Amino acid sequence: MAQLLDYLNHIKNTDWLICKNSAELIQLTEKLYLEFKKYNQDLPLKIIIAERDPVRFLAAFIAACAAKSSVFICNPDWGIQEWSQVANLLQPNIALGVEIEQIKSENTPFNPPIPNSIMIPTGGSSGNIKFAIHTWDTLTASVQGFTEYFQIQTVNSFCVLPLYHVSGLMQFMRSFTTGGQLVIAPFKEIEAGHIPQINYQNFYISLVPTQLQRLFGNPQLTQWLSQFQMVMLGGAPAWEELLEKARFHQIRLAPTYGMTETASQIATLKPDDFLTGQFNSGQVLPHAKITIRHPNGDIAKANQIGNIHIQASSLTLGYYPNCWENQDSFAVDDLGFLDHAGYLHIVGRNSDKIISGGENIYPMEIEAAIRKTNLVVDVCVIGIPNKEWGQAVTALYIPNHADISPQAIKLNLQHQLSKFKVPKYWIPITNLPRNIQGKVNRQKLQQIAQEFLANSEN
Template sequence: MEQPLDYLQNLKNQDWLISNNSQYFYQIATELYLQLSQLSTQEKPPKIILAEREPVRFLASFIAACAAKCPVFLCNPDWGKNEWQQVFDLVQPDIVWGLDNISFQPATGNYQSPITNYIMIPTGGSSGKIKFAIHTWETLTASVQGFTEYFQLNAVNSLCILPLYHVSGLMQFMRSFTTGGKLVISPFKEVESYQLANINVSNFFISLVPTQLQRLLQNPQLTQWLSQFQTVLLGGAPPWDELLEEARFHQIRLGPTYGMTETASQIATLKPDDFLNGKINSGHILPHAKITIDNLTENLNIQAKSLALGYYPQLWINPGHFLVDDIGFLDSDGYLHIIGRSSNKIITGGENIYPAEIESAIRKTNLIIDVCVIGIPDKYWGQALTAIYIPKHPNRCTLEIETQLKSQLSKFKIPKYWIPLPNLPRNAQGKINRQQIQQIAEDFLPNI
């Protein structure tokens, strides 16, 4: 298997990276690799926190760390002080790249773990507790191989607008870097303001989260632009039916995906032709992965060559299998359907409710902009169904929404409480911060 330096040398004189300062990629990567190689002659290679904000320097630093077999921790430069304190206490780094004028006192003692030349990718930030999934060059390239085999590609061209420290952005780089494809890096704000790279997008993949797709579809020019892509991968958070219907109406070659940081991005994807023909699911399983369904709980059990080895600093005792919180099923044609998450299940009056169903019904009323449904502790019902939402028309009451829901849902599935907000707390990938939502609801409900 080729290693980072091999790919770096192969791409030395190729115009594969399209971004500001892209001409410095090879130079930065080579210089940093030589520096790290000298440091790595010591007893153990240095632990590196990588929080570079500039994309080219981030990617060059990442390749240098991988080539020098240093453990590298990918980090969000915009984390707050509490989050950074968590990271410094956990990692106790030897080198910090990209974090200026911030200093933290790490906890005393040093982890005696077997982590050496591993790649740590952050996950769990939206829950308030950051952890790092332990990956390797091999797990990341296994994901690339599964992707190229599934889509029958030799080279993958990607337009990346997602954060590079996140698995969704990093894997776009990995696909282009290891297959000799082109990578265009463009901030979402530039795309949204119609500052578009001069490329033939019909040969490119782009990855979006649902909230980004929704915003782009509000602009007819950008809708037309999206419809020209080879594939628009959609992940990060569950999409709602109306969003998918609108994308299909505009003939956007959407590829809804299922995956996570622990699996090095998607392990299931619905191919665009299936999507345009009316299918709504997460598609077939990619060739590097296998999913089985627990007979009792319906939770997904994942096996994949791209699967993480653990959470830093602990390696999993039984690697190769990953039982996840998601519940779903595989239909007779092998398509994966995700129902919801076990941890989000709401039990009210003895009835099991999955928020995704309620949220979808509320969106179909066309009276809200965004919504999240949760359960609030209730002494009579166990949990009371609560909708936190952004109203489309602030002066119109929730009675209109409830009236429409009565013909769509059972009575026990209609929220008891409605909390209007100007916006919902979502992260860069479009995932709801449920801890924050729960706190908002608990603060609000005493006033009802």
Template structure:
């Protein structure tokens, strides 16, 4: 299997980073790789936190770390002090790249080693946390933990290439790192190219590179000899777009981004020119999909996650334009089974828990590895139809039980969106002494005089009475992360406090 530097050599003569300096990327990668190789003479590969904002530096640092077989932790430079505290407690990094540490030229890996850099980030870049690090007591408390991590990395390094830790779970307030490797990411790339029957992948990336959705766009283009455009979404939204041929590119969006682009006629027309518009990160609502279909956008709704190195099921654009509304068929590198609670495999059109087997599956959550990587059961509920298309019903953990009835929010949210009287919606269950859980809708109205009574009247003709929310809370915006996923934990707190205040 080709390794990172092999792919780097293949693109030396190719100006593949559109809008960026491809030559600078290659030079910087080689420079950082040589610095790391010098450090490796000391034994265990250093743990690297990668939080570079600038795309060329991020990608060069990533490839250098992978080529040197150093464990690299991809991080969001905009995390707050509590999130960074979690990361430093967990990782105990040796090197920090990004966050203003080091100069703008050669950052000097050796100069950024140790907990001094960590202290500067926590104490100057961010507000000082209550238990500021580092201090002697804190270091003593984590010394045993660090020893376990070192043994883990040493053990895994003998079995796999570079360990790539990709963040997940940030929207719930608890950051986890899925342990991927160069091999698992490449398995995802091969599954993608085989599914779409292409050799080179040109990607237009508006998603964060530290997230699996952005990283995999880079991986597909870098390893297949394709071109890569990296632009902040706000730049695209303002209409500042590179002069490329969209019909030769894939673009990846989350539903909220698609919604915003469809509000601009020029950008809507621009989207229609792409060969494929991949849509993932969060469930898309029916109205949004219908609008995209009306404009003949070649949409490809996807299903995947950080733990599977991005998508493992995708609806092809022709199927979407012909009226299908599911997550598509399974990519070649993966298998999906639908099982009941006892683990029995269900037949077509029977709803159950989604169980995944894939070559792109993570090794575990850092610092633990999974003892059994043959099957990965997720919280999502769905079914496979006769043609093998995956249909997502909802999440088991989001199930609401009210008055003894089981309710999945996705159905209620879709019905509310169809009224076209709200701009955003999330349905949750709030503890209730009479019903067990009371169905509660937190929504963003389309205008100031939106009537919830009118919305409920419309819903009575569409939903059973017990599925109509009992409480309605209007908000200016709903808390979503960069992938468009709702922060339900925060909404639970908002709803609980609101209902307590109204009952006082």
């Protein structure tokens, strides 16, 4: 992996990193690499990277990979609750971008490092943070599948997504490993109209539906978006009105399907197919294979809905600290089907997971945090369809006292949860509909919530 530094020096006089200081990146990378190698004598280091600054993030990431360390990519905006989860899982040697005191735990178990690994955060069924174990090989396998699928050799990426998300990190990987150019621009700067002057016909950009919706609110940004070679759309299901608007404006949209565990997309609808009226997740990329299975395990025929199972050379090796053994395929909670032409159609999810603004949100985690405020008797969190966010996080709760307001509860949550996890809508109720086993009737709550919100708007 030391050849990463040789490659970085090889491209130092090119304009591969647009709008950022590539000389500063190279200097900082070399400095960090020497520091990591100095302490990387007996066992590989466990390094947390939670840098906000893109140059510092990339320098740390490249240096850590070159030093054959175990890299843990973390979200700098995590709250106390998330960092406490990380503390109970890791015992890092170095933490960049976060004070190491924030992640100390008295009872932290020692989990040995996994050499040459890249841990990317994802969520579990209970909302707990997990790290999908990747390597340079799994990430580059995703890049190879991408370039082969689109029949290109060089990828120029315009990145407005956080580098600590797999969708942002993979934009760097595609450009860096294919000799392409990389632009990193915070989405807020784009919304404000601060747009670099480059030839966008040669660039690929990735967005979540919420971002696309916001760009459509500005005619100038809509026209700007139409210049891109391809606009990949993922992270959450897109609604029909949004897709129709993209077609109307001749946006070269490419709806994708993928996840952290697969190092981003494993199926993509090509822009030409999208513009001719198709709407699905496209065909499976060459490095992956998707099978649809019935609950009994039998493989479904074309157009039959079932559970999605994935095989891919970009597939995670497991969840830290446990690597899978003899993992034949990865079963996800998504339901879908493959049509006769091999196009993937996603129809829903088995779990109660909420996807809002491209973020995976798990009700159990939020419900637990709300209960800890001691301001509610009971609570249930659901996702309500929302044109801007895909789904809006909604809490239906029984307050301890009639005078307890949503603002009081939210005040208690501000340091416990990330902002995107805090419910957008708060609906006080007198009781939660439960069955004899105590399971909440979420379908009934959906009806209650939608009626409440409809009446609130009238």
